[in-house]
Amino acid sequence: MDWNLVRSFLAVAENGTLAAAAAHLGISQPTLGRHIDALERDIGVVLFARGRRGMTLTEPGLSLVDEARAMQAEADRFSLKAAGNVQALSGTVRITASEIVSTYILPPVLARLANAEPEIQIELVPSNMVENLLSRDADIAVRMFRPVQNDVIARKTNELGMGTYAHEDYLRRFGTPQTTQEFMRHRLVGMDRSNLIIDGMRNLGITALRDQFAIRTDDQVAYWELVKAGAGIGFAAHFLAAGQPGIRRILHDVEIPALPIWLASHQELKTSLRIRRAMDFLYQNIKALPLKQEQHVANE
Amino acid sequence: MDWNLVRSFLAVAENGTLAAAAAHLGISQPTLGRHIDALERDIGVVLFARGRRGMTLTEPGLSLVDEARAMQAEADRFSLKAAGNVQALSGTVRITASEIVSTYILPPVLARLANAEPEIQIELVPSNMVENLLSRDADIAVRMFRPVQNDVIARKTNELGMGTYAHEDYLRRFGTPQTTQEFMRHRLVGMDRSNLIIDGMRNLGITALRDQFAIRTDDQVAYWELVKAGAGIGFAAHFLAAGQPGIRRILHDVEIPALPIWLASHQELKTSLRIRRAMDFLYQNIKALPLKQEQHVANE
DNA sequence: GCAATTCAATTCATTTATGAATAATTAACA
DNA sequence: TGTTAATTATTCATAAATGAATTGAATTGC
Structure with a gap:
């Protein structure tokens, strides 16, 4: 009844x-x-x-x-x-994410979150280090790999499609590589202490040493700025390249595995309404972003 | 809300x-x-x-x-x-009863009820659990004990005469026990989680443990089929045994108390014409069944 | 007797809820 | 470390509930 x-x-x-x-x-x-x-x-x-x-x-x-x-x-x-x-919605939610995500993906999402839940204070912690959720360095972590920590709740929310990119100024001067062999002889932008790129290339069957990268930085934002400035060839998410004047995708045939975007939180998620709201919002809104495919138009 | x-x-x-x-x-x-x-x-x-x-x-x-x-x-x-x-005669009456009663006693009675009151829809819920009449799991419960719930109307309608039975195949192979001492050394069919039989035996002054039952099931219908199949000695209502080829009553001297058959319904339902009709019909028709005594003939 | 008023009932376009099928997730287990 | 089974979550087409506007009916007031 x-x-x-x-x-x-x-x-x-x-x-x-x-x-x-x-x-x-x-x-x-x-x-x-x-x-x-x-x-x-x-x-x-x-x-x-x-x-x-x-x-x-x-x-x-x-x-x-x-x-x-x-x-x-x-x-x-x-x-x-x-x-x-009733659990107070007011309070702070600390969110940590990689520099790239913090800089290029999260700002509009967090702006909408702040708008939708005005009671929630948001702290964004850009960091490439693996924050410890259990010690509450952050309440929610946005990560590009599946979290393995125990007692952590994780959800995959989207994927970041990746490609090989260079500026046309660079390509004019040094030519456009057509094969991975040619590619390896080019000026590559790499990372210094992080093995992110070297590991990624190994997964594609390409063995590279740090010395083979002509320019190196561990700052992901600077990395992308270097590529944009024509300093060399680098790997980047499609959405970053979309609509950037002069940026060209090369080696279309080399499929670079998409990076998953995981949301992770600690167990308190289960009982804290505030963290749950933020988590749900991030999940829905990041999921809705067109990050997987190469975007050929970038009309805003 | x-x-x-x-x-x-x-x-x-x-x-x-x-x-x-x-x-x-x-x-x-x-x-x-x-x-x-x-x-x-x-x-x-x-x-x-x-x-x-x-x-x-x-x-x-x-x-x-x-x-x-x-x-x-x-x-x-x-x-x-x-x-x-509800004053309408048409509608549903939910009746709950034990598996044995649902399987072997009620079907002909309910068939006659359906015939006598074509407007009444009948739902039969075979269940050994004690249904809660207050939450309207059922409108009428047929039970083998006096209901104790508050605000429940209960009428004793008949008694189920019980006896100790075995198949003659079994008795030929293992002998026919003449005393309770001998009986206890036989292969007994018992119940698993239900204490119905163990409690009943204790009332007869016989202490039994679950382990002493060679074969156990909580399904009352399966229980009786086991006994019929010669799996061992079990307790059964006389009416079940009547006319079953090969089934023999043993230990005639050991009087097993008859199980009362109670009809129960809720106070509030006594004003419902439909439930009252069903209740009266069940009372009269179950009362008329020859369930108390051992039946030596089973002519239909 | 007639209009005005005050209700419940009806209609229909829209919104919302639902469920079948499926995906995703995870804890235990081999 | 993978596999399995159990569970929650998502998707999407469909069904159900909803409400604005309207109609219908009946009594009251004049």
Whole structure:
């Protein structure tokens, strides 16, 4: 049996007319009328006599008012208790993410989050280090690999399609490599202490040493600026390259595996409404971004 | 607040998983999941931790279970009272009974009831569990003991004469016990988790442990089939044994107390014409059955 | 007797909820 | 370290519920 019908029944019983009861419940008169019809059909009893003066309780209807009131009372107790438990949405959520994600993906998403949940304070911690969620360096981490830490809740939310890119100034001067052999003889932009790129290339069957990269930086933003400036060939997410004047994709045939985007949080997610809201919002909004495929247009 | 969400909340809290609770409520798992999400959003509290092992109540969720139960109880009272007001003869009567009674006694009786009262829809719920008449799991319960629940109307309608039986194949191979001492050394068919038989034997002054039963099942119908198949010695109602080829009663001297057959219904339902008809019919027709004495002929 | 008023009932376009199928996730186990 | 089984989450086409506007009906007031 539909419990809401009992509430509707009581409202009509106490207000006398459908219109008044509907206004009281904040629903429309036709809906309320249908509720009464449905309840009567369900239980097989005519509860109201419909008359010119509104809805008058029948004898069986009258006998049910007390039960409905008791149910209402329990519903009120439930709401009251629930209200006492309300977890404050206000407070801070610390989010950590790689530099690239912090710089190029999160800002608009976080702006929308701040807008949607004004009570939540947001702290963004750009960092390439693997933050420790358990020690609460951050509440939510956005990572490009599947988190392995115990007691961490993780969800994959999207993928970052990657490609090999260079500026056309560079290509004019040094030529466009057509094979990986040619590619390896070019001026490559690499990372210094991080093995991100070297490991990624090994997965593609290309063995590279640090020395083979002509220019190196561990700062991902600077890395991308170097490529944009024509300093050499580098790897970048499609969405970064989209709409950048002069940036050309090369070696289309070499499939670079997309980087997964994982959201991770600690167990407190399960009980903290604030973190959960932020987590859900990030999941939905990052998922909705077109990050997987190469974007050929970048109209905003 | 949507009252139905409270019912969904309670179902999940009591069943532990969305799927089980959904089956219990007769709705789908995705719908139930959305109900929980909606309730959490409504009241601003995370009620469950979603894990691989199902939905675990959080601290605030736990504190709301009692209120939800109280609301459920009031909803039950409402629907009970409503059912009592039904004057129409047409409608459904839910009858619950033990497996043995459901399988071997009720079918012909219910067939006659359906014939005599064609407007009444009959639902038979075979179950060895003690159904809760207050929550309207059933309108009428047929039980082998005196019901103790409050506000329940109970009538004893007959008695089930019991005896000790075995198949002659079994007796040929293992001999026929003449005393309870011999009896205890035989292959006995018993019940697994139910204490029905062990308790019954204790009342006869025989102490038995579960291990002493060579074959055990909690399914009463399977129990009787085991005895019929010559798997061992068991207890059975005389009427079951009557006319079964090869089945022999043993230990005639050991008087096993007859099991009473009680009909139970709820006070509120005594005003329902339909349930009253069904109740009266069952009373008269079960009472008329020759269940007390051992029947030496089984002519139909 | 006639209009005005006050209700419930109906209609229909829209919104919302639902469920079947499927995906994703994870804890235990081999 | 993978596999399996159990569970929650998502997707999308469909069904159901909803409400604005309207109609219909009946009583009141003049």
